[in-house]
Amino acid sequence: MIDHNTYELHREASSYIDSLRARSLSWNTERIYASRSALYLTACAAHGVDWSRPSLGQLARFMRWMVKEPLPSRRRDGGGELRFRSEETANAVMTTVCELLRFGARYGWVPAEVAAQLTQQKYLAYLPPDYNAGEDGQFRTVRARELKFIVANDGIDWLTFEEVEQLLAVTVHARDRFLVALLWCTALRIGEALGLRREDMHLLSNSRSLGCRVEGPHVHVRRRLNDNGALAKSRHPRSVPVTGELVALYAEYVYEREQVPEASGVDMVFVNLFRGVLGRGMTYSTAKDLFDRLARRAELVARPHMLRHGAATAWIRGGQPRDVVQKLLGHQSQSSMAPYVHTSDADKRAAVEKVGAGRGGVA
Known part of the structure; x- marks a missing residue:
């Protein structure tokens, strides 16, 4: 040992x-x-x-x-x-x-x-x-x-909408609820989410007063150095639309955050409010600990990247064009989309039954 x-x-x-x-x-x-x-x-x-x-x-x-x-x-x-x-x-x-x-x-x-x-x-x-x-x-x-184990590639796990609802149901704090919902709504990588600053949150219906021409509420993802070590993987900035429900969750989080004086004036969106150095930007390890706690409460396997995969899968199944999903995920190549296309047992059964129905039910 x-x-x-x-x-x-x-x-x-x-x-x-x-x-x-x-x-x-x-x-x-x-x-x-x-x-x-x-x-x-x-x-x-x-x-x-x-x-x-x-x-x-x-x-x-x-x-x-x-x-x-x-x-x-x-x-x-x-x-x-x-x-x-x-x-x-x-x-x-x-x-x-x-x-x-x-x-x-x-x-x-x-x-x-x-x-x-x-x-x-x-x-x-x-x-x-x-x-x-x-x-x-x-x-x-x-x-x-030359050297490697030959292992079966089962792909990356992902979360369904129902499982995300289970995670949201066991959150105690508005900050945690907003983080989970943000990852599901936008499919941001955890490093991109933890690297967000308040200036990136354009949550009005019109952001022209902020010098931004993107219509509707959205967040900007930018690659920059941050004290908490968070870093956007893509070097290309992008904007990602968000829903009205997510805007409401952000408002609840802002109210919760304002109760912690140490967080006042801190530009990072996600900060420590309950443990560690209060007001400091959340780190990868802090986010991992949070998801570990939520997963135990919800009796699920849940990691931040699984929400990204789940969101991309939901978009594709919802009929969104692949190029649109590619832009939302921040990928430069369509080949990068392959790991995000997940097929469930229900998908396979539906495909078989559809073909079977076309043949009069005879395989």
């Missing part, structure tokens, strides 16, 4: 994390990549492996160790049911490890042959959507990762 309380600063890995910041990735992404890098470096130290010169066999053993090593207990007494990493999680960690090693190779910390062994040539028999293979098919051969 690795002692996770004995981490030390690692110069090369710190430089790698700094490079992520230079690419304007979000604080949350930095945190995830840092924890994955730390896991690899700590495992190497515990098993006597030089982190910069691992063999494929050693990397394969690290992958197997990740799924077999129990995770630290969440209970203070160390008890409870044993938990393990999934193969999907191990694959995600290995993606970061490979990036770290390739980064090190560029600066001479990792031998070039170590970085070269991480991938192998692969011929793309089936091309991804929008992929340009070249006039002579010269781009069909790519470099693919």
Whole structure:
């Protein structure tokens, strides 16, 4: 068992994390990549492996160790049911490890042959959507990762309208109710929502007095640096319409917020009102804790991104054109829409029954 309380600063890995910041990735992404890098470096130290010169066999053993090593207990007494990493999680960690090693190779910390062994040539028999293979098919051969678990891709979970109603029903505070409703109404990413500022909330029927020509109530999503680490993924600003019901929920939240003096004058929309440093912008971890509490109360699995997927699915099922949904989600390519098209058992049954009815009920 690795002692996770004995981490030390690692110069090369710190430089790698700094490079992520230079690419304007979000604080949350930095945190995830840092924890994955730390896991690899700590495992190497515990098993006597030089982190910069691992063999494929050693990397394969690290992958197997990740799924077999129990995770630290969440209970203070160390008890409870044993938990393990999934193969999907191990694959995600290995993606970061490979990036770290390739980064090190560029600066001479990792031998070039170590970085070269991480991938192998692969011929793309089936091309991804929008992929340009070249006039002579010269781009069909790519470099693919050598080590990874083969896992079934069940897609990303999503919430239905009824499940969102369950979440809203167990909220206690107006701020939390508004956050859940905002994510469902607009399909914003959680980083985009937490990065909103009051100047982005154009909730009048006409915003010309604010120098904005967008008609109707809406919110603006802009990529900017925020003290709470929230960052919009897309570099392209966009406006997203909102409903009158959401405007009413925002008004209730503003009234609740005005009861907390520390929040006065703070430009961030979502701020701490009940715990932590009052008036400070909500962080990713605060939002995660909130959704964990709401999910337990509603007896659901619920994460912020599931509302985004649920909203997109509802729009598509409601007959909205794909290009409109693409713009609402802030995607630059239609191929990015694929993960947001979810099919339920009811959808499949309806399709079969429709064809069956056309054949007189005979399959």
